[in-house]
Amino acid sequence: MKSTSFKCTCIISQHSPGHVLACTSCSRICSLIQFHLFQIDSHLKFPNTNEINQNLKHTIPFYLTAEQSFSWLIQSTLSKCHVTSLLLFFSKLQTSLRPISITSTMSFKTAAKRGQFDLDRYVGNLRVKTYKEFAKHSRLPTIPAPIPTLRKDERLIGEAPIVAGDLAYIVSGKHKGKISRVLLYTRDNDTVLLNEVTKNVVIPKQYWAANQTSHVLEYPVPIPRKFVRLAAKEKDEKGNVSYVVAEDLVFKEKYYDDRLKRWVPRRFVKHHENIEIPWPSPMSEPKDDQYSTLTEDVYNKTHELQTVAKSPFPKSVLNELRNPYSKFKKRELTEGQARRLNAPQMPLSVEQKIYLAKKAQTPVKKLEPLSEEAKDLIGSRMAExxxxxxxxxxxxxxxxxxxxxxxxxxxxxxxxxxxxx
Amino acid sequence: MSLTAKEAFAKLPQKLHTFFIKHPPRPLAQYATTPSTISDPQKNPFLPNKNEESGKWHAAKYSLRRSADLYKMALKYGLAELLPPIPHKKFHEERYNDKKWMRGLLFQKKRKWERELPTKLEQRRVAMENMDETILKARPAYKKQIARREEKKRTWF
Known part of the structure; x- marks a missing residue:
């Protein structure tokens, strides 16, 4: 942990606000807007989940690129595996931020992808091997190897059929027949983490969480989505609980879900389209912090365009926007610019000087009009x-x-x- | 109607006039017939000349195309002889009279047996004529056969 976080801070401290950074996992590019250094020592203690969460909230917003990993962290800190996920997060941070240099002929996107490790370039068994090799560095040796991520073209597109908070019925393996709550669905490798499918993992004392009392920690095991089916709980009038397991789903018209704060399609059991399985409520409510915009600010209308005839900007602002004193708008060239436009004269070599001196001495050949004699000669020949x-x-x-x-x-x-x- | 020298000179094309200003006509000025040096007063403007100091060759002042233009124009006005010599080029009939033609244009090549056939037939004819001598050399007894043939020879009498 110590070494990981130390490396991590080193990498972060290489970049300063204004640097352009690219995320190696999602190839997203953004500039570093704020910068907070991790207080390693205080983090080493890991007082409790809330405190970590609180600390991270103050420290994480220094970049936007790892938005994905950020949200993932927030989710996973709520689950059992916050310690390891934090580890994973640090290692992800370590590999996901790098400064990029762009040449004039290259597009921004190309520059961002250049020379970076791309798992999508590996296929088959080599891909699995490479992934596991890389994954080794991001987990404790006691934690089982993760499932390799899918190739971009193999990944699920569109709405995820199963999300955190859903119930899942396991159809195969040791836990066949179990119905458990989904902690997390990962699109990258199409796996789910289930509440009840866990493995006991030994955690060294230095990585213990504050409320941890044992070396053994229950760690959720990722299960490929093909081994689970979406399940829904049903209660009849008598209070009998029964479950519906959907082999496949059908998505229908979208509606605005106020709990999720977005438009989502209604999902039904395929071939039994009278059975709707509602989306679960989010496992944690988003909380306001120093970076969130207040609701009243969102609804406050600060500007409205009344007419196109009138400029929306006051006249006094125009100069500020257009900068008439820009160096690119100057009519006169500076001395330096003029010097750059006019190439300096090359000094003459000794040979050149000798040649020019010789040339100056020799008389210039003068052209004379044709002599009378010549004219007569030519004329007589022509007449003849x-x-x-x-x-x-x-x-x-x-x-x-x-x-x-x-x-x-x-x-x-x-x-x-x-x-x- | 014959023109006077002055009237005729007025008809000199400007191209030739310019040339003669730069390079006076032949009997009044002498020009080398071979490549010379650039310092030579008699250097030929139609030929390449060497810079002796640097050892580099200056290309001809007038290209082959321009020199041909000038020569042909001068020839039309009867002034070809006044130009500096152009030994490396031939014009009009002269060009075709002394031309070294391609052998394929002059005669058909044919197959080897066809080419050798006339000689072969001639050799055969000569050999047949001298056949008696040839046989005699190899077989002296053949003279009897010749004598008998002479005897049997039909005559008009």
């Missing part, structure tokens, strides 16, 4: 040749060719003139 041509079409063609202008000729003439000027 043209006189021999009898074909009028060829003459016409030559006329057209000589009419053609080129930009290069104009450039050369300009150069000659420019030089002369």
């Amino acid at each position: 040749h043209l006189a021999k041509i009898k074909n009028p079409l060829l003459l016409k063609h030559l006329e057209a060719v000589s009419q053609k202008t080129t930009p290069e000729f104009q450039r050369v003439l300009n150069e000659i003139e420019g030089k002369q000027d």
Whole structure:
């Protein structure tokens, strides 16, 4: 316990508020909003369930990622196994939080999944082995190995047919025929923890709970859901108790359940659809704490849009929202920005300097217009040749060719003139 | 109607005019017929020239396409001889007259026996003509047979 919690605090203290964290179990990403360090010593004593609960409530909300594990912890602290679940929780915390670095080309989701251990990449027996290997670190050696989690595509989708608080009828195994209350249904490995299916587990004294008096603790054993059926208690007028066991269920229209505070479908026994099995009440009522929003605050309407013609924001707020002094809105470049935009000139090497000096010494070749002699030579040759041509079409063609202008000729003439000027 | 030299010069295309400004016509300036150095005053703009200092070759100032353009245009006006020599290229008929044709274009290759057949037949004909001498060399008694054949030879008389 000591080592576990010590490691745990180390990992937590690596991160500070504002860090982006990803949960390895659910891949959810969030930023650390608040940060409380665990008081290890005080926790080592584990005074009683309520106190742990109270302490954790003050310490846990430092992150949102492990929302899942948080709710699980709250549930499990109410059950018998709070000590071990706390252990599990610590180890989960240890592995589930890690900082992620994101490159510009990568999506946030990809970055969060990169390089992390993913059990879904393992199949078959290897998956079971790997899971058990990992699970070793998160439990006491006396506690039996947990059932491996299902692959994502094998997991149950939609409403869970059995929830905490339900009655379950065991159809197979040593406890066949028993009807027991469900403590917890885990979707990850599709198992239930039952109130009456427990195993005696030896707990070292250092991990004892405050009210624990024996080394032996009753520990609920996870049972795959296929070995249990949903059961319901029935009482007739005479007060005789009978049970209904549903082989399968049918979900029908949804209604708002005020106890659960959400919309849930009504469930009926398949092929006997006149028998409804109501959802159980939650095993514990949610309690208000320093982070919960008060009911009156929820119903208090603070803003209402009256007209689109009028801005919902007062004018004085706009500048605060838009920040006209943003560095991205400045028209002028700072010296540093200008320096970054203009690349510095590379210094010349010795060879380059020698070459340039030599080049400066050699006179630039000047273009001269054609001399009279050359003009005469060309003209006489042309006249002689043209006189021999009898074909009028060829003459016409030559006329057209000589009419053609080129930009290069104009450039050369300009150069000659420019030089002369 | 023959033109005067001045009138004819006015008809010189601008492309050729530009070239002659940069590289004066042949009898007035001399040009090398082989690749030279870049410092050579007689270097040929149609040929690559070497920079002796760096040991690097400068590509021809005028590409093969541009030099062909200039030559063909100059030829139309009877000025081809005034251009610097282009020893590495041939144009028009000259190009086809001295062309080294592909052997396959000039004659059909045929199979080996077909190619050798005329020689073989000739050899056979010659051998048949000289058959008596050949046999005599191998078999001297054959001369009797020749004599008998001569006797039996039919004549007109």
